[in-house]
Amino acid sequence: MVSKALGKYVQSLHQKKYRQRHGAFLVEGGKSVLELLSSDLETEHVLVTAEFASTHHKHLPDGLPLAIATEYELTQLGTLATNTTALAVARLPAEKPLPPTxxxxxxxxxxxxxxxxxxxxxxxxxxxxxxxxxxxxxxxxxxxxxxxxxxxxxxxxxxxxxxxxxxxxxxxxxxxxxxxxxxxxxxxxxxxxxxxxxxxxxxxxxxxxxxxxxxxxxxxxxxxxxxxxxxxxxxxxxxxxxxxxxxxxxxx
Amino acid sequence: MVSKALGKYVQSLHQKKYRQRHGAFLVEGGKSVLELLSSDLETEHVLVTAEFASTHHKHLPDGLPLAIATEYELTQLGTLATNTTALAVARLPAEKPLPPTxxxxxxxxxxxxxxxxxxxxxxxxxxxxxxxxxxxxxxxxxxxxxxxxxxxxxxxxxxxxxxxxxxxxxxxxxxxxxxxxxxxxxxxxxxxxxxxxxxxxxxxxxxxxxxxxxxxxxxxxxxxxxxxxxxxxxxxxxxxxxxxxxxxxxxx
Structure with a gap:
């Protein structure tokens, strides 16, 4: 079950102005969410189906802000035609300096x-x-x-x-x-x-x-x-x- | 002004089953329509704005089944988010033999x-x-x-x-x-x-x-x-x- 506040926050990130205001962006689909979790990027929220959570529990570390959602909820909150696996909110990365040499x-x-x-x-x-x-x-x-x-x-x-x-x-x-x-x-x-x-x-x-x-x-x-x-x-x-x-x- | 029958025909070609039934397909946007007209493909209908017709009259040969349409009509009939120029119906080409050697x-x-x-x-x-x-x-x-x-x-x-x-x-x-x-x-x-x-x-x-x-x-x-x-x-x-x-x- 996804709280109303979280749902509203996720949906706001469809728009650039809210991505910039909150310093965060959406990652949709199981493959992309797993790439996020294995990267250096900071993850704010992960929403997954119960099935995805059970299949990939090794990749979902303790302490991760995790919510279980239905496929219907994931599809409603995201931009994909259907999402049957996972969705996450990641922090926009801080800009690193351009390579000087x-x-x-x-x-x-x-x-x-x-x-x-x-x-x-x-x-x-x-x-x-x-x-x-x-x-x-x-x-x-x-x-x-x-x-x-x-x-x-x-x-x-x-x-x-x-x-x-x-x-x-x-x-x-x-x-x-x-x-x-x-x-x-x-x-x-x-x-x-x-x-x-x-x-x-x-x-x-x-x-x-x-x-x-x-x-x-x-x-x-x-x-x-x-x-x-x-x-x-x-x-x-x-x-x-x-x-x-x-x-x-x-x-x- | 596009007739109701032509409009309905054009819209049916959004779907594969009607493309196959009628042996025809849609070509949308001025650039693509000009490519069609300079090719060997057979053109059934061309719908253009008055402005496009006047700019490109050299490429619109006499005898072409031409209808003048508004930008609103072109956009309504087609699949593009907006179409301000032209739309055509072309015949599906007959299959040529695969190169034998x-x-x-x-x-x-x-x-x-x-x-x-x-x-x-x-x-x-x-x-x-x-x-x-x-x-x-x-x-x-x-x-x-x-x-x-x-x-x-x-x-x-x-x-x-x-x-x-x-x-x-x-x-x-x-x-x-x-x-x-x-x-x-x-x-x-x-x-x-x-x-x-x-x-x-x-x-x-x-x-x-x-x-x-x-x-x-x-x-x-x-x-x-x-x-x-x-x-x-x-x-x-x-x-x-x-x-x-x-x-x-x-x-x-």
């Missing part, structure tokens, strides 16, 4: 106005796959802690560092000589380069590409070759990022 | 139970980018002509051939010696292979991977290397396909 710190991903939460989540999952030191988001990006983004990360939300920065202000502060890469149909063919995973890879929004002030900061433009018989004009932003990252990491 | 025909993509229409649309867009001869779908895949899939293809629906086949029956009929590739965490590192775009690349569902009877047909298992510090267990199916296709086409 970036060239040694590996490759950062920077996203310029990526507004679709599904794309953002897929990109965070990709950053997790490659173990990137983190992802820098322009203020116009989707909220990395919205329920849709969190779901699309498939657990990566619990591991990937994110920072919000005005990219056109931040990129020029980086050490001279550091590679700032971006995708561009007129850029250099990535198959002919020997890229190493160091610097910053900047990806723009689907509809508008990079904003001009951000594009002006690039030191190298990269082009993903299309098939000889290819028809599509462009690729999805997460798809492009994946192909570019594989080209960076094949020489690590 | 596959090894010469390039690389086919085969999808095993890819149920998410967004993922399927992104995969069709990718097939278009690489100019693949087409995509073979298992019966459990999302409908390639559902409004969500069509939207996610970003126009590729008008160019990419699709076929429905029981993969476990179809794959064993292919010529001996043809490469049947699939992703597998235990497979060969793609960075160490010199793949050529010929044969079939089979991708499985996100949650369950390849079905065992399909996996048994593979002649080569491919592994995408994770970053040395990577955390994620897996990649999205369209992301994995993109990385693999870039590895096939870098040696074309």
């Amino acid at each position: 970036l060239p040694e710190a590996g490759l950062l991903l920077a996203l310029d106005e990526v507004r679709d939460p599904g794309n953002l989540g897929t990109l965070l999952r990709l950053a997790d796959w490659y173990g990137l030191p983190g992802v820098v988001l322009s203020p116009g990006c989707a909220d990395p802690y919205s329920p849709k983004t969190v779901a699309a990360t498939m657990g990566a939300f619990a591991r990937v560092q994110v920072w919000e920065r005005d990219l056109a202000e931040w990129l020029p502060t980086l050490p001279v000589g550091m590679g700032i890469f971006g995708a561009d149909l007129e850029g250099d063919n990535v198959h002919h380069l020997k890229l190493r995973p160091a610097g910053v890879l900047v990806m723009g929004s689907e509809s508008h590409g990079l904003t001009p002030s951000v594009e002006a900061c690039l030191t190298r433009r990269l082009h993903i070759p299309r098939g000889a018989k290819g028809g599509a004009e462009s690729l999805n932003v997460a798809i492009s990022a994946a192909i570019l990252l594989d080209n960076f990491f094949r020489n690590q | 596959l090894p010469e025909a390039g690389l086919l993509l085969a999808l095993d139970e890819v149920r998410d229409p967004g993922n399927l649309g992104t995969l069709l867009r990718l097939a278009d980018w690489y100019g693949l001869p087409g995509v073979v779908l298992s019966p459990g895949c999302a409908d390639p002509y559902s409004p969500k899939t069509v939207a996610a293809t970003m126009g590729a629906f008008a160019r990419v051939q699709v076929w429905e086949r029981d993969l476990a029956e179809w794959l064993p009929t292919l010529p001996v010696g043809m490469g049947i590739f699939g992703a597998d965490l235990e497979g060969d590192n793609v960075h160490h292979l010199k793949l050529r775009p010929a044969g079939v690349l089979v991708m499985g569902s996100e949650s369950h991977g390849l079905t065992p009877s399909v996996e048994a047909c593979l002649t080569r298992r491919l592994h995408i290397p994770r970053g040395a510090k990577g955390g994620a267990e897996s990649l999205n199916v369209a992301i994995s396909a993109a990385i693999l296709l870039d590895n096939f086409f870098r040696n074309q």
Whole structure:
């Protein structure tokens, strides 16, 4: 049974303004909740079905603020079409400092106005796959802690560092000589380069590409070759990022 | 003004059973409608705002069954949150024969139970980018002509051939010696292979991977290397396909 106050609190976290006010966000579904519990993030509340509690009791430590809920309650309180397992409230993590000596710190991903939460989540999952030191988001990006983004990360939300920065202000502060890469149909063919995973890879929004002030900061433009018989004009932003990252990491 | 009968017909095409009954599907949004009109597909109806008609009159040939509609009508009739430009009804294309001499025909993509229409649309867009001869779908895949899939293809629906086949029956009929590739965490590192775009690349569902009877047909298992510090267990199916296709086409 979930108290009325807790239910109201959980539902408020569907909205960004309440996530910011309370410094907390929702994690939905059994797999994501287990990822949360095995991470460094702080957990405020866990709501689980009796069945989930009995199957996963080893992962539900003593002292955890745990409530047993029905599938109906979980579905009512959350944003998923159905939730038959678990839901949690986690604290928004405190921002860690951006790696100061970036060239040694590996490759950062920077996203310029990526507004679709599904794309953002897929990109965070990709950053997790490659173990990137983190992802820098322009203020116009989707909220990395919205329920849709969190779901699309498939657990990566619990591991990937994110920072919000005005990219056109931040990129020029980086050490001279550091590679700032971006995708561009007129850029250099990535198959002919020997890229190493160091610097910053900047990806723009689907509809508008990079904003001009951000594009002006690039030191190298990269082009993903299309098939000889290819028809599509462009690729999805997460798809492009994946192909570019594989080209960076094949020489690590 | 859209007639009541046409409105009812358009709305029926939101559902697969009526798409099959009428042999037609919906194309929504100005960009997708223009892709349709410049393709080989047959167009039954085009509904556009007066503004769209005036801006794009060159692309709206005489004799086209055209109706002028308000933004409100387009939004009411379609599935998009808002549609301020255009909507069309296209005929489902007749199935062309599968390329008979596959090894010469390039690389086919085969999808095993890819149920998410967004993922399927992104995969069709990718097939278009690489100019693949087409995509073979298992019966459990999302409908390639559902409004969500069509939207996610970003126009590729008008160019990419699709076929429905029981993969476990179809794959064993292919010529001996043809490469049947699939992703597998235990497979060969793609960075160490010199793949050529010929044969079939089979991708499985996100949650369950390849079905065992399909996996048994593979002649080569491919592994995408994770970053040395990577955390994620897996990649999205369209992301994995993109990385693999870039590895096939870098040696074309």
